[in-house]
Amino acid sequence: MAHVDPRxxxxxxxxxxxSVLVALVLGAAAIKLDALDHPLARALIVAVILLQGCWLHRLYVVAHEASHRKLxxxxxxINDALGQLLLLPLMLPLRIHRKIHAFHxxxxxxxxxxSALDTFVIPRRTSALGRALNRAWCYLLWYLAVFAGGFFVHSLVSVLLFLAxxxxxARTISPAFKGWRIGDQLRSLASFGLGVGLHVGVAWLLGTRAWALSMGWPLLAFAWVYSLLVYIYHYRTDYGPDVRFHVRGLNRHPIASWWLLNFNEHDxxxxxxxxxxxxxxxxREPLPHAHASNQKYDGIAAAILAQLRGPRIIEIPETPETIENPMPRDPGAST
Structure with missing residues (x-):
């Protein structure tokens, strides 16, 4: 950054x-509610765990600022230390996030x-049944990815690939590994170990039930929230060399913009x-005319629900490459 705002x-x-204070308060609230023998308290625990999952997404978005070296x-x-500390509950090494995100x-x-996660390039089967089964499989994978936490699993696999x-x-798997060195891998392993250590430490100090309420179940809630949101800014946008413009912005909502640090201004x-x-x-400014059609949806809720339309499926003549690589060449779903 050429000039740093004095603010x-x-x-x-x-x-x-x-971000840290709210995370601690929500974790403490879940543990406190669990100690109350009341049906309302048990119902509130579910709501608090979901809120914790949402707030883990806030920590992730703040760390995204660090990934761009602008925190x-x-x-x-200091930038990298702060970003990595915020990612410890997610056990995500900042170096890996930065590498995947730079590719994105x-x-x-x-x-x-x-880097087109909503697009499935598959071989064109000769039989109608084969084509129908192929397309059904693509839709199933897409719905699991978006609505059942699958994009979190996709990103987790990407992290493990970078770690191990x-x-x-690795460099034969994806061009995203270009420039990834053994030193980066070792430092990322150390960061991953710190994240695992945080989880183990909380379980050891407070007990496994307190860990589950304050970290374990919220991590699963985060997996769901992350998967719902991660591709709403790029879903069914266009393709081509102008990579900056294959994106959309969404309308501002005061609470969501505060929570997601204006991520709605994704374009x-x-x-x-x-x-x-x-x-x-x-x-904010309008997308260039050639990419204006990417502004299909206005709000976050509409963009999430639009994903029910399913993936774009491109059928091409069957070759060894299409059989082996039917999915997009992108090692991470990180936006």
């Missing part, structure tokens, strides 16, 4: 303090196979990824 440090300090831009070490920004929907896959093999973020979250609304 940046106090705003960031308040953002981090707020604390004057000091890269640099190759977003470059073609139907690259030998470099020689602005892709156009100017170095803008901090609080500057995004002021820089």
């Amino acid at each position: 940046h440090r106090p705003l960031t300090a308040r953002l981090i303090s707020e 604390w831009p004057a000091h890269p070490g 920004h640099g190759h977003n929907r470059r073609d139907e196979r690259t 896959m030998p470099m020689r093999i 602005t973020h892709h156009r100017q990824p170095k803008l901090p979250w609080y500057q995004l609304p002021a820089h």
Whole structure:
């Protein structure tokens, strides 16, 4: 960033303090409610766990600022330390998130196979039954990905690949591994270990039930929330070399914009990824005319429900490559 807004440090300090404090309060509330022998308390626990899952998504979005090196831009070490601390409950190494996310920004929907998670390129079967079964399988995978936490599993597999896959093999899997070094892998393993240690430490200090209420079940709630939201800004947008514009912005909602740090301004973020979250609304502008059709939906709820339309399926003549690689070449669903 060429110029750092003088408001940046106090705003960031308040953002981090707020994010951590609310996470602690929600965890404590779940444990406290569990101690109350009352039907209403048990019902409220479910609501609090869902809120914790939503708030883990807030921590993820704040860490996204660190992934772009704009949480604390004057000091890269402080920036990365803060981002990694926020990701510890998710056991996600910041280096891996940054690597996957950089691929997303640099190759977003470059073609139907690259960083296009809603697009299935499959071999065209000769029989009508074979085609119907293939298409049904694609729809099933899509609905599981969006509405049953599948995109979280997809991202988890990506993280494990970055953590454990030998470099020689990794680079044959996806171009996203280009530039990934053994040093990055070792540092990411250390960060992953710290995240696991946090979970084990909470279970050891407070007990497994308290861990489940404050971290375990909320992590599953986060998996669902993350999967619902992760592709709403790119679902059924166009393809091509103008990777910055295969995206949409959504209408501002005061609570959602506060929760997601103006992530609804996603088109602005892709156009100017170095803008901090609080500057995004002021820089909103229409998409270029060639990409204006990407603005199919206005609000977050509408964009989530639109995913019920299912994936785009492209059938091509059957070859060894299409048999082996029917899915998009993207190692992560991270936006």
